Amino acid sequence: MSELKPLVEALLFGADGPLRLDRLAEVLEVERSVAVAAVEALAAEYEAQPRGFFLQEVAGGYQLRTRPEFAEYLRRLGRTRPFKFSRPALEALAIIAYRQPVTRTEVEYLRGVDSGSVLKTLLDKHLVRILGKKDVPGKPAIYGTTREFLELFGLPDLAALPTLKEFGELAEDADSDESAAVLMQEPTGG
Numbered sequence: 376m377s378e379l380k381p382l383v384e385a386l387l388f389g390a391d392g393p394l395r396l397d398r399l400a401e402v403l404e405v406e407r408s409v410a411v412a413a414v415e416a417l418a419a420e421y422e423a424q425p426r427g428f429f430l431q432e433v434a435g436g437y438q439l440r441t442r443p444e445f446a447e448y449l450r451r452l453g454r455t456r457p458f459k460f461s462r463p464a465l466e467a468l469a470i471i472a473y474r475q476p477v478t479r480t481e482v483e484y485l486r487g488v489d490s491g492s493v494l495k496t497l498l499d500k501h502l503v504r505i506l507g508k509k510d511v512p513g514k515p516a517i518y519g520t521t522r523e524f525l526e527l528f529g530l531p532d533l534a535a536l537p538t539l540k541e542f543g544e545l546a547e548d549a550d551s552d553e554s555a556a557v558l559m560q561e562p563t564g565g
Contacts, residue, residue, distance in 0.1 A: 379403065379413040380420070384439075387417075393436030393526060434525035435532060467493045468502060468524075472536060475519040476506050482518070494518065502527065 386402060387394055400410040414437055418430045431440050441449060460468070467490050470482050483490045497503040501523040508514040520533070530536065 379405070379409070380417055383410070383413045384417060387430070387437060387439050390438070392522070393434045393438040395436040398436075431529060432531040433529055434522040438526070440529070461493075463488070463490070463493045464496055468497055468520075471497070471503050471518050472520050472524070472533070473539075475533075476509075476517040477519075478509055478515040478517055480515060 382403065383399065386399060396407055396410050396414065399414070400407040403410060403413075414430070421429050425442075427445055428439050428441050431438055433440075463486070466486055467482050470485050471477055474481065474485075479490060479494055482494065494503070498505070501521055503518050503524065504521050505516045506519045507517055509517050524530075525532065
């Protein structure tokens, strides 16, 4: 196991996005259970001896990510910029995330305003994608979130989205301690 850890670490570091366990096992030419054990051993090591990065399960795979508390220093370095959402974009993205698959008309009904330009922006940023066409007259496009959405918010899958109750508690905490910006900052990938 110890001989695999540096190799797994190198693969995680060099991957251009979250690395799925099946792909990791394929590259290493080992059983999936061996890849799982190596990833778990690395995660435990990083937890026991904190570093400037950590291993996170995100978007169906694993990724080395910088610690959120160092985000300001990374911005100073010029490596990252905080990802800022306009209120309309955040509203539309939340509707899509929680109600997908959803049509533009459904998003507009819930928001109460035209959402065409907001949806285009979210598509351009690869946070949502067109999943297909709804089988109704006019065949409107149906939207859903992408792997990039999961990566940005550090979610392993959609089941990890906070419930509406948890989301309300997060919003209250953010308002009370003025940490709303922290909720939208993402750690950078390795």
